[in-house]
Amino acid sequence: xxxxxxxxxxxxxxxxxxxxxxxxxxxxxxxxxxxxxxxxxxxxxxxxxxxxxxxxxxxxxxxxxxxxxxxxxxxxxxxxxxxxxxxxxxxxxxxxxxxxxxxxxxxxxxxxxxxxxxxxxxxxxxxxxxxxxxxxxxxxxxxxxxxxxxxxxxxxxxxxxxxxxxx
Numbered sequence: 496x497x498x499x500x501x502x503x504x505x506x507x508x509x510x511x512x513x514x515x516x517x518x519x520x521x522x523x524x525x526x527x528x529x530x531x532x533x534x535x536x537x538x539x540x541x542x543x544x545x546x547x548x549x550x551x552x553x554x555x556x557x558x559x560x561x562x563x564x565x566x567x568x569x570x571x572x573x574x575x576x577x578x579x580x581x582x583x584x585x586x587x588x589x590x591x592x593x594x595x596x597x598x599x600x601x602x603x604x605x606x607x608x609x610x611x612x613x614x615x616x617x618x619x620x621x622x623x624x625x626x627x628x629x630x631x632x633x634x635x636x637x638x639x640x641x642x643x644x645x646x647x648x649x650x651x652x653x654x655x656x657x658x659x660x661x662x
Contacts, residue, residue, distance in 0.1 A: 571615025
């Protein structure tokens with residue numbers, strides 16, 4: 496009879512969130528994920544993602560019908576922006592204490608997230624395997640991650656939520 500590996504069990508506590516946040520703050524991208532799934536080829540991706548306010552998440556979509564994405568805010572605050580195919584803002588959603596705790600984004604929907612508070616951590620789930628963004632998935636109207644215009648675009652996205660607070 497073949498031996499089976501014991502099931503993996505991980506506690507997700509404040510110490511785990513603090514350690515991941517410290518890694519994000521030390522990262523040049525200012526975000527860091529901690530995969531709970533065992534490998535990129537795994538069919539169910541579950542991960543923690545610590546994102547600092549100065550981290551740019553390029554607007555994108557997942558075209559694969561199996562790649563709907565669920566995001567839950569575990570700590571801090573996030574802003575989720577949904578865009579139409581031309582880059583016009585369709586809706587803004589605040590995630591965190593006092594707001595929605597999460598969002599489920601269907602495949603094909605352009606979206607981005609901004610961290611609205613240092614130390615923010617989300618839980619993300621979608622189907623695997625991991626694949627880099629493919630043709631037609633990165634928003635053609637938004638700057639790429641290495642583009643010098645990305646910082647200004649990030650400030651504009653974050654400003655959408657500052658305007659919500661003021662209004």
